[in-house]
Amino acid sequence: xxxxxxxxxxxxxxxxxxxxxxxxxxxxxxxxxxxxxxxxxxxxxxxxxxxxxxxxxxxxxxxxxxxxxxxxxxxxxxxxxxxxxxxxxxxxxxxxxxxxxxxxxxxxxxxx
Amino acid sequence: xxxxxxxxxxxxxxxxxxxxxxxxxxxxxxxxxxxxxxxxxxxxxxxxxxxxxxxxxxxxxxxxxxxxxxxxxxxxxxxxxxxxxxxxxxxxxxxxxxxxxxxxxxxxxxxx
Numbered sequence: 671x672x673x674x675x676x677x678x679x680x681x682x683x684x685x686x687x688x689x690x691x692x693x694x695x696x697x698x699x700x701x702x703x704x705x706x707x708x709x710x711x712x713x714x715x716x717x718x719x720x721x722x723x724x725x726x727x728x729x730x731x732x733x734x735x736x737x738x739x740x741x742x743x744x745x746x747x748x749x750x751x752x753x754x755x756x757x758x759x760x761x762x763x764x765x766x767x768x769x770x771x772x773x774x775x776x777x778x779x780x781x782x
Numbered sequence: 783x784x785x786x787x788x789x790x791x792x793x794x795x796x797x798x799x800x801x802x803x804x805x806x807x808x809x810x811x812x813x814x815x816x817x818x819x820x821x822x823x824x825x826x827x828x829x830x831x832x833x834x835x836x837x838x839x840x841x842x843x844x845x846x847x848x849x850x851x852x853x854x855x856x857x858x859x860x861x862x863x864x865x866x867x868x869x870x871x872x873x874x875x876x877x878x879x880x881x882x883x884x885x886x887x888x889x890x891x892x893x894x
Contacts, residue, residue, distance in 0.1 A: 704882050713885040772825045
């Protein structure tokens, strides 16, 4: 089955800096890669996703890049703000399956 | 749309008691997933349904766990008898044709 590795497990940055979270996946047939943000005590919420026919996608301060050859994808957050502090999860799904495989999460702390 | 609705939000029970968690998916979503989240193991898929039919329950940890989906708008996850190691946050999520999951607010279960 699919295996998703996520790094780093924790990330501390100063407000205004950029943050990058990286994930690798094992199943070359995976074609859908969402990112979820989970604030303390709340539900995971989808913030951005990318499909395998696209190399990069942006939404304001958030961007995701995908390298199918290397089987890795990354989340980039620019101009970080304290409200970006949360746990971020990457995930991957093979088109032949209905379930997402999640990474273990990255706790991002943005200090003012 | 009110999103995915879970109840109760918090449950404290004594070891050996039966616990029932409830979920109402988003109307029109044909997939429903039950996840368990702990610090040690992250987000674990327990079981998922497609059109009310259980498809994969290989993540259900033991026979003490069971899940049902009697109709398109309701699902339950039951633990009987409960044990302290079952303490976790249980999330229900649903998915339509778009691909991304929408999570409920979760049920924080504490077994003492």
